[in-house]
Amino acid sequence: MPISATVPTNSIFRDDILKGKVAFVTGGGSGICKGIAESYLRHGAKVTIVSRSKDRLEAAAAEMKKNIPGAQVLAVAADVRDPQQLEAAAKATADKFGRIDILICGAAGNFLAPAESLSYRAFRTVIEIDLIGTFNTIKACFPYLKRSGAASVIGISASLHYKGTALQIHPVAAKAGIDAMFKTLANEWGAYNIRCNIVSPGPIQNTEGMDRLSNKAYHDQLIARIPLRGLGEIVDIEHACLYLATDAARYVTGATLVVDGEWLSGVYVSCRVLQ
Ligand code: COA
Ligand code: NAP
Secondary structure, eight states: OOSOSSOOOSOSSOTTTTTTOEEEEETTTSHHHHHHHHHHHHTTOEEEEEESOHHHHHHHHHHHHHHSTTOOEEEEEOOTTOHHHHHHHHHHHHHHHSOOOEEEEOOOOOOOOOTTTOOHHHHHHHIIIIIIHHHHHHHHHHHHHHHHSSEEEEEEOOSTTTTOOTTOHHHHHHHHHHHHHHHHHHHHHGGGTEEEEEEEEOOBSSSHHHHHHOOGGGHHHHHHTSTTOSOBOHHHHHHHHHHHHSGGGTTOOSOEEEESTTGGGSOOOOGGGGO
């Protein structure tokens, strides 16, 4: 029996559950993190979206304002590899919205490549964006999160590294580092009531990440390897991130919420390997 074909569109949370909260979302101009930003706006938060492309961010912000009545969204271009740009983005958020209570670390880069031919620079690039970029983001936002009094930091990881995935040594190393870092942060920052949790998406359809890692020709074989027999939707990750941002998760920190249909319970081989 496959997962329900009906994608849930209604939230189980009140539409003002994040009223008064401010979220800072890296990668928020596209894909999964754009969905998370929209979901936070729909639940009453003010949101800053951050990535490298100013044009893409401004287009996303305009779409959010058009589709979500009263949406207060700020678009700030910054490269997560540059701490100064992130500090400026965090300050711009506090200047405009007064605070930061929720942080989504979602900016990432990926492509398929075998370890034996991956260049030294290619490996380092993904570590710098995903792992060091996540640390830079958290560190730049920390003074504001501490002041919040009740903050939620969510790292967008993956389930690729829980068993190892061919052609993915670079994100596997980066995401494993992010998971470990969040356990430590949960320990250090519990005293400030800053909760630090991980959401690990599996294969989420209609995303850049999925387009880069899969191949439509092998769609059926991929689905057959997923115990829940279906790909995830962006809304599945939105719901996980909404839960962790609310007081419903006030006693949850250092946790990893895997949203992947138990993708890796079978032996995962990249679809392109099968070509
Ligand atoms: N296969 C192998 N190596 C690759 C590659 C690929 N498909 N794409 C890039 N690289 C290598 C480059 O050749 C370069 O190494 P080299 O100098 O030794 O040749 C290195 O990676 C850095 O590439 P560059 O294009 O300079 O990096 P960037 O910082 O401009 O871009 C990427 C970062 C490569 C991750 C780019 O794909 C990106 O911007 N991705 C964002 C979107 C994304 O990946 N979404 C999915 C999220 S899961
Ligand atoms: P996406 O749309 O390409 O999202 C990646 C975002 O990161 C983009 O908005 C990109 O914007 C931003 N980014 C990349 N490099 C950056 C940098 N140096 N500085 C600042 N921002 C940067 O891909 P997605 O598939 O939705 O992935 C979103 C997150 O989910 C990622 O963390 C990914 O690892 C994770 N994930 C996805 C899947 C999936 O199936 N899609 C599965 C597991 C995990 P700019 O180009 O404008 O910078």
